[in-house]
Amino acid sequence: MVLGGAFSIFMALCLSCLLILIAWKRTSKGGKLPPGPTPIPFLGNLLQVRTDAIFQSFLKLQKKYGSVFTVYFGPRPVVILCGHEAVKEALVDQADDFSGRGEMPTLEKNFQGYGLALSNGERWKILRRFSLTVLRNFGMGKRSIEERIQEEAGYLLEELHKFKGAPIDPTFFLSRTVSNIICSVVFGKRFDYEDQHFQSLMKMINESFVEMSMPWAQLYDMYWRVMQYFPGRHNHLYNLIEELKDFIASRVKINEASFDPSSPRDFIDCFLIKMYQDKNDPHSEFNLKNLQIPSKDSKHQIFCLLFWYIFCHLTAKIQEEINQVIGTHRIPRVDDRAKMPYTDAVIHEIQRLTDIVPLGAPHNVIRDTHFRGYFLPKGTDVYPLIGSVLRDPKYFRYPDAFYPQHFLDEQGHFKKNDAFVVFSSGKRICVGEALARIELFLYFTSILQRFSLRSLVPPDDIDIAHKISGFGNIPPTYELCFMAR
Numbered sequence: 489m490v491l492g493g494a495f496s497i498f499m500a501l502c503l504s505c506l507l508i509l510i511a512w513k514r515t516s517k518g519g520k521l522p523p524g525p526t527p528i529p530f531l532g533n534l535l536q537v538r539t540d541a542i543f544q545s546f547l548k549l550q551k552k553y554g555s556v557f558t559v560y561f562g563p564r565p566v567v568i569l570c571g572h573e574a575v576k577e578a579l580v581d582q583a584d585d586f587s588g589r590g591e592m593p594t595l596e597k598n599f600q601g602y603g604l605a606l607s608n609g610e611r612w613k614i615l616r617r618f619s620l621t622v623l624r625n626f627g628m629g630k631r632s633i634e635e636r637i638q639e640e641a642g643y644l645l646e647e648l649h650k651f652k653g654a655p656i657d658p659t660f661f662l663s664r665t666v667s668n669i670i671c672s673v674v675f676g677k678r679f680d681y682e683d684q685h686f687q688s689l690m691k692m693i694n695e696s697f698v699e700m701s702m703p704w705a706q707l708y709d710m711y712w713r714v715m716q717y718f719p720g721r722h723n724h725l726y727n728l729i730e731e732l733k734d735f736i737a738s739r740v741k742i743n744e745a746s747f748d749p750s751s752p753r754d755f756i757d758c759f760l761i762k763m764y765q766d767k768n769d770p771h772s773e774f775n776l777k778n779l780q781i782p783s784k785d786s787k788h789q790i791f792c793l794l795f796w797y798i799f800c801h802l803t804a805k806i807q808e809e810i811n812q813v814i815g816t817h818r819i820p821r822v823d824d825r826a827k828m829p830y831t832d833a834v835i836h837e838i839q840r841l842t843d844i845v846p847l848g849a850p851h852n853v854i855r856d857t858h859f860r861g862y863f864l865p866k867g868t869d870v871y872p873l874i875g876s877v878l879r880d881p882k883y884f885r886y887p888d889a890f891y892p893q894h895f896l897d898e899q900g901h902f903k904k905n906d907a908f909v910v911f912s913s914g915k916r917i918c919v920g921e922a923l924a925r926i927e928l929f930l931y932f933t934s935i936l937q938r939f940s941l942r943s944l945v946p947p948d949d950i951d952i953a954h955k956i957s958g959f960g961n962i963p964p965t966y967e968l969c970f971m972a973r
């Protein structure tokens with residue numbers, strides 16, 4: 489009995505010491521981090537941060553601690569930024585300080601700091617410069633990619649016509665269409681929709697995005713140091729991504745077999761040119777570990793379509809704009825967008841509400857940083873909550889409602905809104921933004937030019953709540969009828 493009591497007192501003392509140590513570390517050498525809920529040793533703020541509703545947990549904490557606060561993912565402090573002003577002050581006004589990529593333990597074992605999206609320092613600068621140049625040449629700003637998207641839209645319309653207005657889940661069709669554009673930039677070719685390799689590539693990409701958004705992944709982000717040694721779904725995600733890497737490696741081999749450095753056909757060829765140029769440089773960043781493809785844009789565009797349907801009273805107005813500017817026969821072009829402010833505003837508003845990456849991607853301060861009177865030591869992870877910017881009441885009159893006027897002035901002209909940050913902002917802003925924007929506009933105008941959308945369920949009864957909400961928001965499945973106009 490006496491021994492048991494002494495042990496309890498000893499444990500209580502240890503716990504108190506740990507708590508004091510954590511509080512001290514927050515304010516001393518460890519910096520003066522923003523306030524936040526008191527963490528429990530080892531568990532951190534698990535009691536306040538629900539792994540199945542992480543974004544909502546942060547919004548709750550924002551009410552108590554303000555727009556900048558600290559939470560502990562296990563023993564690791566993470567600074568959370570909410571709302572447009574805090575995120576802009578960090579990512580734009582102090583862009584360089586906040587330009588590092590934060591820890592993403594679910595992907596770390598696969599990538600180990602390689603590849604554009606997960607790298608830091610010189611490696612990141614080299615890969616980012618290279619990717620932007622190649623995307624500009626193959627993907628953006630050139631007519632060629634517009635033509636590619638128009639052609640792909642044609643294949644999509646052909647597929648949709650085959651169903652003659654019967655209800656279908658458009659997810660599959662749209663994700664094939666969107667993924668094929670990335671494929672044509674990266675691999676230099678579109679795949680036939682029935683191609684087995686293409687289908688398994690898409691399955692891997694979609695499944696890995698879903699896995700990364702599940703509660704287990706949030707738990708893993710907090711306790712990976714322990715969880716990595718146990719069996720679990722993280723091993724499944726690891727295997728999925730390894731398969732994706734094998735697929736890319738196999739495409740590299742195919743490219744190498746017919747490679748002509750004087751006329752690069754795609755992203756891989758451009759990468760190969762750099763690899764050959766640097767083959768005697770052991771420190772070159774142009775190696776296979778740094779060759780990756782992004783994977784989240786298709787979900788976004790699919791979800792957009794659902795919203796489009798729900799606000800289908802608006803499709804009539806968009807179709808009117810299509811009739812006036814494009815007509816019923818000509819294929820939609822990117823430069824039509826400037827003459828279609830209403831359509832443009834609706835696309836922006838849909839993107840704002842679909843909010844595919846609510847937490848944003850984790851950033852990291854690359855040097856000791858003073859921010860809003862706090863001191864963030866070099867290496868502190870920072871989450872800019874994109875979802876909170878997209879619903880910031882100071883910038884959006886009706887944050888939770890669908891209201892295209894957020895992007896229209898009184899004369900009905902398109903109006904930019906600084907808090908529209910679906911692609912993030914600052915030095916890490918999405919490199920695929922221009923490409924994704926062209927795709928969104930061309931696919932949706934092409935669809936609405938040819939089809940009216942109907943559902944078997946009345947619009948008000950459709951549940952648009954995200955099926956899963958974690959790193960990404962995963963849209964619910966749904967069916968629509970595409971009625972030829």
Ligand code: HEM
Pocket residue numbers: 589604605606616623782784785786788789844845848849850874910911912913915916917918919920921923924
């Ligand atoms: C609607 C579609 C898309 C959305 C909503 C989106 C959103 C984002 C967001 C929020 C980030 C994180 C930025 C940050 O760290 O603060 C990001 C990064 C990135 N995106 Fe996208 N993206 C989309 C499409 C694309 C496409 C089509 C590509 C490829 C061509 C792409 C390539 C990348 C890359 C490589 C990064 C990492 C950039 C870096 O770390 O420097 N994305 N994207």
